[in-house]
Amino acid sequence: MMPSSIRRSAAAAAAVLTAATALSLVNAAPALAAAPGTVQTAGDPLNVRRAPTTAATVVRTVANGAAVSIDCQTTGPSVTGPLGTSTLWDYIPALGGYLSDTYVKTGSDGRIAPDCGVGSGSAECSTGACAAEGLFRSSDARFSVWDRDADGKSAVVAYWLKGGIGPLYVWNSTGNGTQVDKVVSVPDGGWVHYKTCVANYSATSPVLEACSDGITDFAS
Numbered sequence: 001m002m003p004s005s006i007r008r009s010a011a012a013a014a015a016v017l018t019a020a021t022a023l024s025l026v027n028a029a030p031a032l033a034a035a036p037g038t039v040q041t042a043g044d045p046l047n048v049r050r051a052p053t054t055a056a057t058v059v060r061t062v063a064n065g066a067a068v069s070i071d072c073q074t075t076g077p078s079v080t081g082p083l084g085t086s087t088l089w090d091y092i093p094a095l096g097g098y099l100s101d102t103y104v105k106t107g108s109d110g111r112i113a114p115d116c117g118v119g120s121g122s123a124e125c126s127t128g129a130c131a132a133e134g135l136f137r138s139s140d141a142r143f144s145v146w147d148r149d150a151d152g153k154s155a156v157v158a159y160w161l162k163g164g165i166g167p168l169y170v171w172n173s174t175g176n177g178t179q180v181d182k183v184v185s186v187p188d189g190g191w192v193h194y195k196t197c198v199a200n201y202s203a204t205s206p207v208l209e210a211c212s213d214g215i216t217d218f219a220s
Helices: 004-027
Strands: 035-039 046-049 058-062 067-070 072-081 084-092 097-100 122-126 130-137 142-147 154-161 165-172 179-183 191-199 215-218
Touching: 058 097, 067 084, 072 097, 130 154, 130 191, 142 154, 142 165, 165 179
Parallel strands: none
Antiparallel strands: 035 067, 046 058, 046 097, 072 084, 084 097, 122 130, 130 142, 142 179, 154 165, 154 191, 191 215
């Protein structure tokens, strides 16, 4: 039979462990979920942007008073709208893009949805009208490449990884108005630097034309 002093010590240790576990559960921050909002403008339709910046492509518009579901939020350039001035942007999956939080009434002045993390850059190249656009999504290390002009050339993302690896390429040679998605090998927390260009397809050493500025992003 176990001595009473050992039994008391074991019981005390178990009680401490139980209390610590309960305390950690109480103090754990609940995960935020997608949140509802209502578009608020002066009456005009609101532009939905590919990335959280007023410089990004407009993918569509949404009507004043429309109900939206905010999947996540991130920071971008400051915008002044009907609800004030803020750097907060809301990602709306059903609309395929971002809205400035200053145009979305949510009942709160702060964050109400999970952080979108990184992967919010949008690189465009142009020889007049935009001919190509590339977007890196950090959550699954995926590039999307859009061809936006019937110019006889392909849209291409050229990218480099840590250690000077690259350039590597993601091609869209399927024609004007199309989109190509490709998962690339970027480890969690690893960086990728990329730019979007137009070019004649080449598997090895394409001559890149009309390239965008470079963007550096990270896989989350």
